Amino acid sequence: MLRIEELKPNLTVTGIIPNAVVRILAVETMGESCSVVYRSPDGQLGDRMVFRTDEAGLSLAEAERPWAFTASGDDFKLGLEAYRISLAHLFDPMMAVHASDVEPLPHQLTAVYESMLPMQPLRFVLADDPGAGKTVMAGLLIRELNMRADAQRVLIVAPGGLVEQWHDELFEKFGMSFTIFSREHIELAHSSNPFDEYDFLIARLDQLSRSDDLLEKLKASHWDLIVVDEAHKLSASFSGKDIKRTKRFQLGEQLRAITRHFLLMTATPHNGKEEDFRLFMSLLDPDRFGGKLKGDANSRVDVSDLMRRMVKEDLRRFDGSHLFPERWAYTVPYPLSGKEQELYDAVTDYVRNEMNKAERMVDGARRGSIGFALTSLQRRLASSPEAIYQSLTRRHKKLQDKLEKLDNPTLSEPGGARSLALPSSLVQALPENIWEADESLNSEDFENMEEKLADEASAAENRQELQAEITLL
Template sequence: MARLEDLTKGAAVRGILPNCTVMVIDVKWYGSDVVELVYRDPSGNLGQELLYRDREATLEIAESGRPWSFDADGALFKLVSEAWRIRLAYLFDPVLAVHTSVLDPLPHQITAVYEEMLPRQPLRFLLADDPGSGKTIMAGLLIKELVLRGDAERVLVVAPGNLVEQWQDELYDRFRLPFEILTNDKLEAARTGNWFLENPYAICRLDKLSRDEAVQEKLKVIDWDLVVVDEAHKMSATFFSGEIKYTKRYQLGQLLSSRTRHFLLLTATPHNGKEEDFQLFLALLDGDRFEGRFRDGVHVQDYSDLMRRLTKEQLLTLDGRRLFPERFAYTVGYRLSDAEALLYSRVTEYVREEFNRADALESEGRRGTVGFALTILQRRLASSPEAIYQSLRRRRERLEKRLREELAVQRGAQIALANRTGEPSLTEEEWDELEDAPAAEAEHKEDEVVDQATAARTIAELKAEIQKLRELEELAYKVRQMGTDRKWEELANLLQNNPAMFDSNGHRRKLIVFTEHRDTLNYLADKLRTLLGKEEAVVTIHGNMGREERRKVQEAFLQDKDVLVLVATDAAGEGINLQRAHLMVNYDLPWNPNRLEQRFGRIHRIGQTEVCHMWNLVAEETR
């Protein structure tokens, strides 16, 4: 209720007109009980009315409104509105991750993410494009797009141990995604007891997860939105003679598949030639489809909707040109000198005899370890006189130390060796896993095995092996002192006389030389510096160098015109891109052909504009 005296100019009054409020424009009194009111209705029309005291019960003064109705913190309101704008930005920009990342995407990368993967809900997919196509970029785009759309709050990347740091760098440098790498220290320091709960963006080493059941238990309690597995072909199972052999890595793949909504597998080598094994691999993505795949009869499955594979020849630039330049590989054969051939024959004979003795060992772990040591010894024999000499010397010294320890605690030439506590022993599966270990770890383990593992079972056998090693060491020393190294001569001839080594102005082009072994690396670096006449012309990268140190060497090689040759072990294949060079020599051939492709991929990759050449040095009449 409102009294007539309350009807003043500017007042908002309800009850004058039905279902609306009017604004008082003017008031004129007639005596003390009647007032003439001039008002404006919500439409802006003027009205006039006489009001008596008996109308007071139907009148109501509305609260006068403020000029504005918002009185919160303006800066906070702007922050919230910007957050919502970003949250919904993908509705107006279908390739938002591309425009908010530091990259120049290529057509095959755009189609993979926005045509092949994002439309799939849930995503269960195998991306199997050729090496160098940028699968890390495609996975990063997918992760960021899902994050921007609010579809991925917890993301796990699983990769071989030698690639996890590269993944962390790429995801942050290009996409500003702050992923953390799982380490033992971080596991123990987790406040909640479960590191995965505290880190929604996680990167883990494949074999850390596959070997450690305690970590798997922590992994199981998390519902992941997206899991990405790099080099996914390593999560393999095999079918043979009606039985399936499940590896620890494959069982990890089954666990990951069951704990995530989106599951992306990355590999350039999805098929090992066996259809049964390939279907087992694809069962990680769709177990129902491949259920009963080994029943009697032919079971052909269509899996085109589960994967994409493009070869380098199919990859194009935005203007339709081939993305990758041509590449050529050459085999440079050479004959060993007489002295080298004799050393090769004697070491090979020693290796064969020790292999035969290893076969008689009861322990499967010891048999495998000794066999692995002898295999590495053969590889060093093929690498260089320096490598085999240093390996024989270290092995002889370590076994002599072992002999002294044995003689100190027991007597009798036929007594079995007692001190095996320091002798390395790994299963066949663990040796396979060593291939994916960081270069420093792999090189250290190889040295440890070559120096210590022996098939000798008694003191007499150990003494006999040491004597054999002395003879071989002496022969290797003579070859080393003679200075006749046919393999080095071929490399020197290549550097001095091959036209591809020089540009049109006669200036020497940059060259990468890969070797398997540190001793050969040091040997080649010295020889090349002497050949080129400049100490600064040669730089090296090996597994014992830290990541930052390797990067500095990489920058020097790419940017310094005085640095002409990079000599490297396979540590240079771990996250280092060297496409400013287009010439490569494999001084040692890796025993795993995938490593050969990985090496060539350091120069034959996106961004390379020159035709790439690779020379492989191979000794004739050797095994």
């Protein structure tokens, strides 16, 4: 800071005019102020009054040569180190490994650096067995692409129960801070589209697939890399010549359209039906796998360029030893007592009989609910005699209540026969795929849903069938 009394001719000063260094030619002091005549860098003359309040912005300008080496050496070294790190991948092809808190195994390195990174753009299914460390592979890929400036915006889509695990592992092992998407982000978004405001985001699979509003917002965004965990949930199937697309599959098609790199991760890519597998692979390449396969429907397609699958028996450490011990699977039989066998046979016959009735139903949603409920009874049968006793007792009471509503018009719902159906509130709460409800719902919601279905879901379609089932129970 310069005081007014220190201003004199031939000084080079900053603060007289904005963002420029001037040379003072003359100074006339006037008490608490002074009149200054100066020459600006472009040679123009000027003058202005300088007051005591201007002193804080005045300072001497140091004359420096254009290419002088008089700057701070520490600042220069810091800038040079930052530039070196930005180019490190050119000299260290596995920079993400050295910049992360992981010790990758051979199959993880080959997946990232041999199978996925060379693909531009990336369209790939990582289908290694459970326990192979697919999250570590995805983290290395994200880190490597980010350091190469090829993934500045990353979206991870995972089942609800896995988002916290993704968030923690990416931060602890790779130092990457992701945001878990929630409804609050919609309300707080300045642009009304939260997908444009976060570069590193983790979203729940069903939260996106079930909301048309979120899908529209997602459609308007663009990402460098999208990773989908448990990607086998993005399923579709053929119904005759038509394709039956689930909401999750439609989400997968939309994700493919808004990203440069697209990675699907699943330990079970194939459900045994070749046509369904082709539809799943169409998420990566609709031109190659779209449409129904002509000729032999069971003929397998070559997907070695788009998918890698390694089973546990093939996973090894660097010293060549097996990563997992050899597996031996066998059944251990045990005898039931006479009464246990009688209970087991009676419940099994009841479940089998009701299953056969459900299979003849046209309503696929109700058929699935009944099948799920009956399967729940079998699980409780295997749990303990008390568990199956309580379940059958509650079921008997619920079905008896349905029968009373049918017999009493004042208790029945409009239409009468609709009393045989599940309550509308329960139907609306059911997930799209009820057999995967344990993964899409938290444990408490899943138990409540399972209990209600086991109590109320029935294949009876009229009063006589309902009475017969109650008698059997």
